[in-house]
Amino acid sequence: MLISLRLPSLGLLAALSFPGICIALDGQAEPAGGTPPAEQGTGEVSAAPIPPRKETIVVTGAFTPIPLEESDRAVDSLNVAASPLLHNTFTDYLKLLPSLDLRQRGQNGIQGDLSIRGGTFGQTLILLDGVRMNDAQSGHHNLDLPIPMEAIESIEVLRGAGSTLYGADAVGGVVNFRTKRPEVSEIRLRGGLGNFGTNQQRITASLVKGILSQQFAASRDFSTGFLPNRDYRNALISSVTHLETNLGVTRVTLAGFDRPFGAQGFYGNYNSWERTKGWIAMASQDLGANTNASFSYRRHTDLFVLYRDRPQVYTNHHISETWLASLRRSEELGANGRLHYGFESLRDGVESTNLGIHSRNRQSVYLNYDLRAAGRFSLTAGTRYELFDTWTGQLSPTLSAGYWISSHAKLRASVSRAYRAPSFTDLYYHDPANVGSPDLRPERAVGYEAGLDWNAGNGIDGEVTVFQRRERDGIDFVRASSADIWRARNFQRLRFTGVETAARWRYRPRTSVDIAYTGLHGAQDALGGLQSRYAFNYPVHQAVASWQTVTRGEFAVRTRIGVTKRLGRDSYAVWDLNLAHYGNRIRPFVQLSNLSDAAYEEIPGVPLPGRGILGGVEVVLFTRHR
Helix, strand or coil, rough: CCCCEEEEEEEEEEEECCCCCCCCCCCCCCCCCCCCCCCCCCCCCCCCCCCCCCCCCECCCCCCCEEEEHCCCCCEECCCHHHHHHCCCCHHHCCCCCEEEECCCCCCCEEEEEEEEECCHHEEEEEEEEEECCCCCCCHCCCCCCCCHHHHHEEEEEEEEHHHHHHCCCCCCCEEEEEECCCCEEEEEEEEECCCEEHHHHEEEEEEEECCCEEEEEEEEECCCCCCCCCEEEEEEEEEEEEEEECCCEEEEEEEEEEEEEECCCCCCEEEEEEEEEEEEEEEEECCCCEEEEEEEEEEEEEEECCCCCCCCCCCEEEEEEEEEEEEEEEECCCCCCCEEEEEEEEEEECCCCCEEEEEEEEEEEEEEEEEEEEEEEEECCCCCCCCCCCEEEEEEEEEEEEEECCCEEEEEEEEEEEEECCCHHCCCCCCCCCCCCCCCCCCEEEEEEEEEEEEEEEEEEEEEEEEEEEEEEEEEEEEECCCEEEEEEECCCEEEEEEEEEEEEEEEEEEEEEEEEEEECCCCCCCEEECCCCCCEEEEEEEEEEEEECCCEEEEEEEEEEEEEECCCCCEEEEEEEEEECCCEEEEEECCCCCCCHHHHHECCCCCCCEEEEEEEEEEEEEEE
């Protein structure tokens, strides 16, 4: 959910985002999110319908935008646009949710894998404005977002299966990065310097004129590395256009990135080097109030060198492409219902020195019905059928429901089926230590969850969710012993069971505390004694505590402590502290990472940086309102 902060000196809305919370920080007391207005303080529930609060609108986990508290699924909304000076990259936001397992190889989001509720990184679907970004070559590149953080407005996370809404790969959950639509014309510059040879420059230019809203954003970030051969350069540029006519809104997004980095130890005991590049073109057109057509193209390249000082020994070059077209429509059905249906067509292709040349096509149709009754009951039932040219069709139904048992508590539950198509690396990769299998079947899973959202008043609210996922035909690289090679294969009867809890306390209008915990247990005998490369690196315990305040002088402070205990490994804690001052035009900031100087690895054998500091300033050169 969302924490919003109104800065009087800026005259605009800034926000701080934490899991499952919606608290206003504009100096006026407002009830926390998830609580519909009723007779407060009486302890009694009105017999009249309870009108829902509409403070945070989300689009992930539903076919049309709905208030976050009306969702029957476990959904979080993180406001990126509100507090950019207190965050360095989008990974800083993802670390606020303990249900997300971020397995990084480098600093500042250079290369990392993301999983939800114990799923593999390939089982998490990454979206940009609802368009899939998952890479058909390898799930390792799913977080290769070709767009600067300054172009992102919010990150929405669906915890649990989402194949009914989005198709393949949404097994553990979905992360949707939503671009912003500027409300003022302005130019902002930002620069920063830090240890490890870190140097950053960013620029954002927005134009709002009549029916046109346009934003350009670019960033450049490089480091000499905290260890030998852990240097990187990261350059991104984007253009996001909104044009509003009588027909509806036209949206066009163009973005690209170039990311070379030293990959010491990423893929074994080698001084490797890698360079990923890519770009996207996305267009969406509203056709009246109830119909939308969209098209997107994504190209991604990956150049991998096993020995950086001897590239002639072993080099791979991969080029992957994805084409996606969709037509969606929704209609009122009765006084309280809405019907959603649509069609999607997708083509993935790869051209690789290692994987060969391959392509695959799939088409899908979906049908979904939403019912909202009497302001306190909701029901969603839907299904998607996706037909591949290489495998049998996949059916993905979902059933979810929610019920306000009082003005302070809501029950919700859901059951969903999801699946994942093998990546081209799963199917065709080969080297002396790893072998794919072209006979792999798509993964299938059924997810169950039940939850309670509650509000105790006095600025205190929270949630509890229990869940289980049962997988069939799971895919992993496995081996019998350390002397064997890794081989891709399907395996059966993998189960993950867990609990997610969160509690928040707003004890002053501009100060808040957030504590969240996720516990997870996997069926560890599912591989029949074989060693797993990816499936069993999940955190069995993960907790996050965050505190944030804004003083009268517009000084903002955010601190986060995260504690992680992975299966079969020691626990570790990481403490971050960020400070910023929101002046009129000159806004300095300091970001301190891993203040505890913890020595830790999110991926075995790949150490992450120790204590770090980044300081800089943002300058607002020009601002003009409509």
